[in-house]
Amino acid sequence: MDILDRLTAVTGPGVILPGADSPDRYHHDWTGLPAVVPLAVARPGTTAEVSAILATCHAARVPVVPQGGLTGISGGAHPVAEGIVLSLERLNGIESIDKDAGTLIAGAGVVLETAQAAAADQGLLLGxxxxxxxxxxxxxxxxxxxxxxAVVRYGMARDQVLGLEVVLADGTVIDGMNTMLKNNAGLDLKHLFIGSEGLLGVITRCVLRLHPLPPARTTAFVGCPDTSRIIALLGAARATLGPALSGFEVMWPSFFDFMSGATGLGSPLAGRHGAYAIIEATGFDMAETRAGLERLLGEALEDGTVEDGVIAGSLKEERALWAVRESPAEYARVLGPVIPFDVGIPIGRMAEAVTAIEAGVSALFPSARTLSYGHIGDSNLHVVVNVPEAGQNQPEKAVKACVYGITRDLGGTVSAEHGIGAVKRDYLAHSRTAEEIALMRSIKNLLDPLGILNPGKSFDEGQPA
Known part of the structure; x- marks a missing residue:
């Protein structure tokens, strides 16, 4: 009996699809790596089915690559030809929302927007x-x-998790569905799996924290002379707005001036500036929330930190202020193939990083267009590079060596929020010591001794897909 027959025998009909008959969407993620047709695609609808699939693959030593929404840019969900794709999309139920405890229990396949809407219906917010x-x-x-x-206010995804249900490589189900904010009974095992890119186990269910939904929100768009003034504005925003500061996004001219023109979205400001920022404040009284943002901008305009700015007066205007920042989906149309980066840079060295990266890429490829933007409030810099004459064969190796080398030299990290996956694996040592990586691999060997989970990704010693 081959592996497909064995999997079908333990799950029943309708769960296992031969790779050759599977839709193209399961053959790649958003990274742009060449499509790979797996042996099969498994679409379990219950934790028990996930457990049975993993136990069967473990016994047969067949690799398993977990897949979610396939929006990652690091190749973490990219299939391997000799393995099984384990899609979690059918684990898409929201089980409960507890308003008193401020918790949401949901399956791993729930789409973020769906979870956000469910929380909002109860007057709560998923951070x-x-x-x-x-x-x-x-x-x-x-x-x-x-x-x-939302990281500047609520923290990373890790900070929203109270409990997890995880299935290990051999099919063992770990029920860690804690719903309490305080639970110090032994090791907090959920943190082993959060951020591990499916190398240690497969997340099937989660308990997430919810927060009161602020009824008031106001948004400003500003232009500043340079990055140093943007950082000064961030400090002023934290001091003036306190916990009301819910978003602080920065766009350098390389990104904003190009994308505002190329997409036809335009700019809310009359002139051009050395750096642009979107500031969002939320609270429980609209007049107070807006007054706080107006006070921040008034003082910043007076002392020269801000050269020009505008505050949205309606939801339509608010969306317009965010439009260029949320336009990366247009890259394929206005740029063509891109080499994307998600790095972390100490805030005090952010100006140096942007200048060095844009200049470094330009020195390698004078025609290259390098766009810089990011979540500066949490030290996250996004860069995308397109070399026009390279067409579909973008010079990834040379550009990555440049960008990741600068990131390393400035004390940054090669991954701020998108993981390591397959495409950053060779650069993990830029940000982690040999001892750290060895410990990661020891934990991997303990939980997945046969190495079937997501082989070749992140700190795994197998070859990249």
Whole structure:
């Protein structure tokens, strides 16, 4: 009996699909790596089915690659030809929302936007927001410890998790569905799996923290002379707005001036500036929330920190202020193939990093277009590079060596919020010591001794897919 027959025998009909008959969407993620047709695609609808699939693959030593919404840019969900794709998309139920405890219990396949809406219906807020909210799934968000635009107030995905249910490589189910904020009974095992990219176990269910939903929100868009003034504005925003500061996004001219023109979205400001920021404040009284943001901008305009700015007066205007920042989905149309980066840079060295990266890429490829933007409030810098004459064969090796080398030299990290996956594996040592990586591999060997889970990704010693 081959592996497909064995899997079908333990799951029943309708769960296992031969790879050759599977839709193309399971053959790649958003990374842009060449599509790979797996042996099969498994689409379990219950934790018990996930357990049976993993136990069967473990016994047969068949690799398993977990997949969520496939929105990652690091190749963490990219299939291997000799393995099984384990799609969690059918684990898409929201089991409960407890308003008193401020918790949401959901399956790993729940789409973020769906979870956000369910929380909002109860007057609560899920403190995770990402541009791909309409397609990314909770399991993938937790497996990569994703960030997004709300980190400056609510923290990373890890900070929203109270409990997890995880299935280990051999099919063992770990029921860690804790619903309490305080639980110090032994090791907090959930943190082994959050951010581990499916190398240690497969997340099937989660308990997430919810917060009161602020009824008031106001947004400003500003232009500053340079990065140093942007950082000064961030400090002033924290001091003036306190916990009301819920978003602080920065765009350098390389990104904003190009994308505002190329997409036709335009700019809310009359002139051009050395750096742009979106500031979002939320609270429980609209007049107070807006007054706080107006006070911040008034003082910043007076002392020269801000050159020009505007505050949205309606939801339509608010969306317009965010439009360029949320336009990366247009890269394929306005740029063509890109080499994307998600790095972390100490805030005090952010200006140096942007200048060095844009200049470094330009020195290698004078025609290259390098766009810089990010969540500066949490030290996250996004860079995308396109070399026009390279077409579909972008010079990834040379560009990555440049960007990751600068990141390492400035004391940054090669991954701020998208994981390591397959495409950053060779650069992990830029950000982690040999001793740290050895410990990661020891934990991997303990929990997955046969190495079937997501081989070749992140700190795994197998060859990349």
């Amino acid at each position: 995770i927001d990402i541009g791909s909210r309409g397609s990314c799934q909770l399991g993938g968000i937790l497996a990569t410890n994703a960030g997004g635009t």
